[in-house]
Amino acid sequence: MSIGTADIEADDRSGTGDQLDGVWKALANADRRAILDLLRDAADRGAAGGSDPETGGGLPTGDVVMALPHVSRFAVMQQLKVLQQAGLVTSVKRGRLVLNYLNAVPIQMIYERWVTAYEGHWASSLLSLKGRLEGDSSAGGRESGAADAGRLGAGPSDDDDGTGTRGGRL
Numbered sequence: 127m128s129i130g131t132a133d134i135e136a137d138d139r140s141g142t143g144d145q146l147d148g149v150w151k152a153l154a155n156a157d158r159r160a161i162l163d164l165l166r167d168a169a170d171r172g173a174a175g176g177s178d179p180e181t182g183g184g185l186p187t188g189d190v191v192m193a194l195p196h197v198s199r200f201a202v203m204q205q206l207k208v209l210q211q212a213g214l215v216t217s218v219k220r221g222r223l224v225l226n227y228l229n230a231v232p233i234q235m236i237y238e239r240w241v242t243a244y245e246g247h248w249a250s251s252l253l254s255l256k257g258r259l260e261g262d263s264s265a266g267g268r269e270s271g272a273a274d275a276g277r278l279g280a281g282p283s284d285d286d287d288g289t290g291t292r293g294g295r296l
Contacts, residue, residue, distance in 0.1 A: 146232065146235060146236055146239065148211060148212040148213070149212045149213065149214065149232040149233070149235075149236060150236070151208075151212070152208050152209055152211075152212035152214055153214075153233075155205065155208075157194065157197055157201070157202075157205050158205050158208060158209055160193075160194060161190055161194070161202070161205055161206065161209060161215075161226075162209070162214060162215075162228060164185055164189075164190055164193050165185055165190075165215065165226055165227065165228035166228050166230075168183055168184065168185040168228075169183045169227065169228050171183065172184070182225075183227065184218065184225030184226055184227045185225065185226050185227075186223050186224065186225055186226070187202070187203070187206065187217075187224045187226060190202055190206070190226060206226060212232065213229055213231070213232045214228070214229055214232055214233070215227065215228065215229060216229050
């Protein structure tokens, strides 16, 4: 299901959502993410001096269309409009050429708001888990594991082969 520009505009008018709602919705579509990848690659080539000096790291709309053969020109134009409204793409007209540039600032804002806010928690949780696992293996290995399994009621039983019989015999 594709989200159109009207959906993003409606959310912007409501004033109740996060300022990044439009960015999330723009990123939810695979074709729009592919366009952002194309623009990122064009910017990288531009920064490395490998792009056409006339475009300066921007990507003409026609090149975006050619890079996505499964998407019509009209659909690419709609997707670019959604990306522009979300602040992810800036378009500059130079004569008949429209150049599209990636604006990574909203993506960085999402990273700072969501990823960095939780990465410390997850990192400390994983380090704690690692410490407990390494502590168990150095404190007796299999024996302490068997004691833990027995304490949890999940220890080995006579029906450990899954056949419903004792030791696989009838």
